[in-house]
Amino acid sequence: MxxxxxxxxxxxxxxxxxxxxxxxxxxxxxxxxxxxxxxxxxxxxxxxxxxxxxxxxxxxxxxxxxxxxxxxxxxxxxxxxxxxxxxxxxxxxxxxxxxxxxxxxxxxxxxxxxxxxxxxxxxxxxxxxxxxxxxxxxxxxxxxxxxxxxxxxxxxxxxxxxxxxxxxxxxxxxxxxxxxxxxxxxxxxxxxxxxxxxxxxxxxxxxxxxxxxxxxxxxxxxxxxxxxxxTRQIAGHDEVRWVQGGEHLVRHVPDSTAFARELFAREGAEIHELELRRASLEDAYLSIVRTTESSDGDAADIEAQTNGAVR
Known part of the structure; x- marks a missing residue:
């Protein structure tokens, strides 16, 4: 065939x-x-x-x-x-x-x-x-x-x-x-x-x-x-939240699990209230829709939003 x-x-x-x-x-x-x-x-x-x-x-x-x-x-x-x-x-x-x-x-x-x-x-x-x-x-x-x-x-x-x-x-x-x-x-x-x-x-x-x-x-x-x-192409970075030294911290990273492991290895018992939020296709899709609506379908804006993932 x-x-x-x-x-x-x-x-x-x-x-x-x-x-x-x-x-x-x-x-x-x-x-x-x-x-x-x-x-x-x-x-x-x-x-x-x-x-x-x-x-x-x-x-x-x-x-x-x-x-x-x-x-x-x-x-x-x-x-x-x-x-x-x-x-x-x-x-x-x-x-x-x-x-x-x-x-x-x-x-x-x-x-x-x-x-x-x-x-x-x-x-x-x-x-x-x-x-x-x-x-x-x-x-x-x-x-x-x-x-x-x-x-x-x-x-x-x-x-x-x-x-x-x-x-x-x-x-x-x-x-x-x-x-x-x-x-x-x-x-x-x-x-x-x-x-x-x-x-x-x-x-x-x-x-x-x-x-x-x-x-x-x-x-x-x-x-x-x-x-x-x-999800890998356009969903963007994971979100990691934690408390350290009384301060609420947020980081956006490609791999939340790897980041959390490194964080614990480095800071150990200082880390509290750790929360991992993985990037989702839903987040990316809704972001694309919002960008499209706000840009009136401008091709450059859409291309930038999808990180070059067109086809």
Missing amino acids: TMTDALAIEVERLRLRYGTTDVLHDVSFQVRRGEVLALLGPNGAGKTSTIEILEGFRMRSAGRVEVLGVDPARGTEQWRARMGIVLQSWRDHPKWRVRELLAFQGSLYAPYSTAQVRRPWDIDDLLAAVGLTAQAQQPVKVLSGGQRRRLDVAIGLVGRPELVFLDEPTTGLDPKARRDFHELVRRIRDEFETTVLITTHDLDEAEKLADRIVILAAGRIVADGTSEQL
């Missing part, structure tokens, strides 16, 4: 402009097949615009984009049948029952079933997979928010896609429904052999779900890596 074959998505120097306003600025990233990638950023960062370009629903201004080996601007219906899409909000289908709606959606994929396009799911198997077997005969209008979101995912999966787009999928869900949804996303990756691109403004969600995180701020990629890599 070549490097290109191993990639589900390739984005290179993507730009989007409305009039004289740049919404996306030279955005570049890749998604490997079988990977869960979170496109993370605050509201207005350009996440939805990016995902709509990848889905073929919005035209880009410049740059190169390939999704499953095809330029989305020239995607055919057969190409679209290889993808599943779960939007931020749903359209209600109050007259449909759950199983009937899924069966109808699955029938739309049947004409495109080829060696390249997988056969649609068996509806009963899909209902079991998303935890909706008990609701199979219920009208869609009586489902809870969490159940409705599971149905949205089932609709996105019914064609057994190679790639699924989840755009802010847990917005408005209560904590339990959100937790259940996270477990469902893990199953999509692990059991369904599906590549997943999820957009979110929630760092905790990105850390829990994603193999890799791409941070988008003011239309620019400002960091790209695993949660652990990003």
Whole structure:
């Protein structure tokens, strides 16, 4: 398998402009097949615009984009049948029952079933997979928010896609429904052999779900890596606090554990109330967002804030 074959998505120097306003600025990233990638950023960062370009629903201004080996601007219906899409909000289908709606959606994929396009799911198997077997005969209008979101995912999966787009999928869900949804996303990756691109403004969600995180701020990629890599790259220094000789002292250091050991070896019993606070990705992410908002997306300010960790 070549490097290109191993990639589900390739984005290179993507730009989007409305009039004289740049919404996306030279955005570049890749998604490997079988990977869960979170496109993370605050509201207005350009996440939805990016995902709509990848889905073929919005035209880009410049740059190169390939999704499953095809330029989305020239995607055919057969190409679209290889993808599943779960939007931020749903359209209600109050007259449909759950199983009937899924069966109808699955029938739309049947004409495109080829060696390249997988056969649609068996509806009963899909209902079991998303935890909706008990609701199979219920009208869609009586489902809870969490159940409705599971149905949205089932609709996105019914064609057994190679790639699924989840755009802010847990917005408005209560904590339990959100937790259940996270477990469902893990199953999509692990059991369904599906590549997943999820957009979110929630760092905790990105850390829990994603193999890799791409941070988008003011239309620019400002960091790209695993949660652990990003923490090392952009989270900054640990904080160490202690009392010595009646004085409260604070130091910011790269490694709080090593600093504490050296401190005790040097000062010993003089050290009291020692407190170590490790740098976190959350601190770094919030700092990036604040910098972006205060600088109106100035590239130099963002680059400085991320310590050169862009890509």
